[in-house]
Amino acid sequence: GIHDAWQVGYFGEENPDALPGADPDNDSRNNHDEYVAGTAPYDGSSYLDLWIRQVPGVDQMDVLYYPRLAFRTYEVERAANLTDGVWIADIGNRPSRAP
Numbered sequence: 557g558i559h560d561a562w563q564v565g566y567f568g569e570e571n572p573d574a575l576p577g578a579d580p581d582n583d584s585r586n587n588h589d590e591y592v593a594g595t596a597p598y599d600g601s602s603y604l605d606l607w608i609r610q611v612p613g614v615d616q617m618d619v620l621y622y623p624r625l626a627f628r629t630y631e632v633e634r635a636a637n638l639t640d641g642v643w644i645a646d647i648g649n650r651p652s653r654a655p
Contacts, residue, residue, distance in 0.1 A: 558591045594625045
């Protein structure tokens with residue numbers, strides 16, 4: 557699930573720290589998650605952070621995330637039951653807002 561060029565670029569060849577499940581920076585995000593998020597696997601302060609906040613005065617929540625990478629596309633999905641694996645894009649009719 558990780559491109560060889562990404563692994564070799566960060567870890568060189570034949571380095572056990574390059575395994576998809578490894579977490580060489582001990583930030584609780586393994587290499588696969590770092591690769592998908594576009595963050596650095598050897599920097600414990602480099603990880604995708606996501607939080608939700610209430611929009612004051614309206615019945616709406618904002619989904620905020622950092623870092624935002626220009627070459628990535630992010631999509632909020634929702635599920636009625638987190639264990640059945642059925643996720644639905646949550647685009648609705650809500651306006652898009654920047655935090």
